[in-house]
Amino acid sequence: MDKVLRHQDVLDQLTSNMTIGVGGWGARRKPMSLIRAICQSDLKDLTVVSYGGPDVGLLCAHKKVKKLIFGFVSLDLIPLEVHFRQARQNQEIEVMELDEGMLQWGLRAAAMNLPFLPTRIGLGTDVLKHSPELKLVTSPYSDAERLVAMPALNLDVALLHVNKSDEKGNTQIIGPDPFFDDLFARAATKTFVSSEEVVSTQELGGKEGAIYNRFERSLVTGVVHSPCGAHPTSCAPNYGFDMSHLKEYSDSAKSFDDYILKYMNKTHEEYLDSVGGSEAIENIPLPQF
Amino acid sequence: MSNSISLAEICISAASKAWKGDGEILATGIGLIPRIAAGLAKLTLNPDLMMTDGETYLIAEPAPMGKRDASSDQVEGYMSYSRVFENLWGGKRHAMVTPTQVDSFGQTNISAIGDYNSPKVQLLGVRGFPGNSIHHKNSIFIPNHSQKTFVQGEVDMVSSMGYKNQELSNGNFEIKLVVTNLGVFDFNGANNKLQLISLHPGVSVDDVISNTGFDVIIKSEEVTTMPSDQELALIREVLDPQGIRNSIFGE
Numbered sequence A: 001m002d003k004v005l006r007h008q009d010v011l012d013q014l015t016s017n018m019t020i021g022v023g024g025w026g027a028r029r030k031p032m033s034l035i036r037a038i039c040q041s042d043l044k045d046l047t048v049v050s051y052g053g054p055d056v057g058l059l060c061a062h063k064k065v066k067k068l069i070f071g072f073v074s075l076d077l078i079p080l081e082v083h084f085r086q087a088r089q090n091q092e093i094e095v096m097e098l099d100e101g102m103l104q105w106g107l108r109a110a111a112m113n114l115p116f117l118p119t120r121i122g123l124g125t126d127v128l129k130h131s132p133e134l135k136l137v138t139s140p141y142s143d144a145e146r147l148v149a150m151p152a153l154n155l156d157v158a159l160l161h162v163n164k165s166d167e168k169g170n171t172q173i174i175g176p177d178p179f180f181d182d183l184f185a186r187a188a189t190k191t192f193v194s195s196e197e198v199v200s201t202q203e204l205g206g207k208e209g210a211i212y213n214r215f216e217r218s219l220v221t222g223v224v225h226s227p228c229g230a231h232p233t234s235c236a237p238n239y240g241f242d243m244s245h246l247k248e249y250s251d252s253a254k255s256f257d258d259y260i261l262k263y264m265n266k267t268h269e270e271y272l273d274s275v276g277g278s279e280a281i282e283n284i285p286l287p288q289f
Numbered sequence B: 001m002s003n004s005i006s007l008a009e010i011c012i013s014a015a016s017k018a019w020k021g022d023g024e025i026l027a028t029g030i031g032l033i034p035r036i037a038a039g040l041a042k043l044t045l046n047p048d049l050m051m052t053d054g055e056t057y058l059i060a061e062p063a064p065m066g067k068r069d070a071s072s073d074q075v076e077g078y079m080s081y082s083r084v085f086e087n088l089w090g091g092k093r094h095a096m097v098t099p100t101q102v103d104s105f106g107q108t109n110i111s112a113i114g115d116y117n118s119p120k121v122q123l124l125g126v127r128g129f130p131g132n133s134i135h136h137k138n139s140i141f142i143p144n145h146s147q148k149t150f151v152q153g154e155v156d157m158v159s160s161m162g163y164k165n166q167e168l169s170n171g172n173f174e175i176k177l178v179v180t181n182l183g184v185f186d187f188n189g190a191n192n193k194l195q196l197i198s199l200h201p202g203v204s205v206d207d208v209i210s211n212t213g214f215d216v217i218i219k220s221e222e223v224t225t226m227p228s229d230q231e232l233a234l235i236r237e238v239l240d241p242q243g244i245r246n247s248i249f250g251e
Helices: A007-012 A032-039 A054-061 A082-089 A100-111 A126-130 A181-187 A206-210 A243-263 A268-274 A278-282 B007-019 B032-043 B081-089 B129-135 B163-169 B205-210 B229-239
Strands: A019-022 A046-052 A065-073 A094-097 A116-119 A135-138 A146-151 A155-165 A188-198 A222-225 B026-029 B057-059 B075-078 B093-097 B137-142 B175-180 B183-186 B195-199
Touching: A007 A032, A007 A222, A019 A181, A032 A054, A032 A155, A032 A188, A032 A268, A046 A054, A046 A100, A054 A065, A054 A082, A054 A243, A065 A082, A065 A100, A082 A243, A094 A126, A100 A116, A100 A146, A100 A181, A100 B081, A100 B129, A155 A181, A181 A188, A243 A268, B007 B032, B007 B093, B007 B137, B007 B175, B007 B229, B026 B032, B026 B081, B032 B093, B032 B137, B032 B229, B081 B093, B081 B129, B093 B129, B129 B163, B195 B205
Parallel strands: A019 A046, A019 A155, A046 A065, A065 A094, A155 A188, A188 A222, B026 B093, B093 B137, B137 B175
Antiparallel strands: A116 A146, A135 A146, B057 B075, B175 B183, B183 B195
């Protein structure tokens, strides 16, 4: 079994109008080399589901997004994502704005093949007003409470970035927080993983390594070897956020052509060279709060 | 020590009182002043509070602001985002947050300013506010008390629920305390109206009334209690030895 693919092989399995879930959280462990590959493709009119960071911003800036399903979009230490902000303020995208936990619940419902999961979250807020497709249910028990029926967020594809993988799609997220990547994988028809390292099964480290295996290989369609593939987002414990790059990216909103010229339309190897090389990225310290 | 107490220190001391009597729950202070205040609460009023390192671990002592040697943090548990959700859905948390808008119902907005379909200013998105507000106690810190933050009518995008819908929360909705650059407030006025509990030094009732876009009940015109010497020592030497708190009001 060999699931190792190139970035282009993943693109070949994507089509316009798909619903694509992106793992990670804000400016952390985003599959950015796959996102850049999408930005450089002919794909369009995507529905994107994300705890958003520069993945969402970059896709918006390249006009790839028809609809965004999100709980937030932020670059963490730079709280507001300027490209997402422009897309919203210029009315370029449709949105379904959710509480972070509702988004998780929607993925979980999809992962469990359920039409919805009940929750109180959203009641009393404008989340329900702005997404009329979110309906209520009445508890069938004696409490008869009215609850939000958070619909399943079924994904055509999930894109994730992990620390290690073997050729069979056994993956490891070694950073302390796996975020909700497991649920993105379970909610998706196909999951493509970019990985810092592709190693032999033996090199995954047996029982001690297996604790980092957050979802099983049967969920993984393909693995792309992508060292520093989360840059400019962090990939604990390998490297932190590239703050100077994120700042340049933020500041590029008014002259995005310059950013494109410097950093886009490149192979992943060329991209890494353009941002100082993988050794420099691996030396970026992890952030501290 | 108490000769030159800053407004930031007054706010931190006042805000720390929010967690008094909360017992063994997760205290989350989001932003500079709320975070130091949560740490102060743990070191004074409520040692049972749980706190995170700002990322994934529960730590036994509050993490000081600024650069530190995180390898010396005494980790006591795990608190990934998934665990945070599970914890908060069970109600065992009290967060202090800084929304962009607050209204007379205690509803807040961190999503977007202006018409939702064509926002004048797109902000973060609702983040965890809907779930936080319906599941656990919250408090509010506002560094710029004005009619732009305490708005007339309702906030532009209701991100956290308010008292007008409190029956939906199964009894869990509460705004415990509101601390601003002008004074200390709660929502315990008649019909859960915002009420003034104390004014910071040099602030008048008129300042509060003219800077709030809705009616405030004046319960008291007392001056806010100054931080004690013990609190000042903890703020200055333990929680924020680099004085990062002073940036909030440019002190």
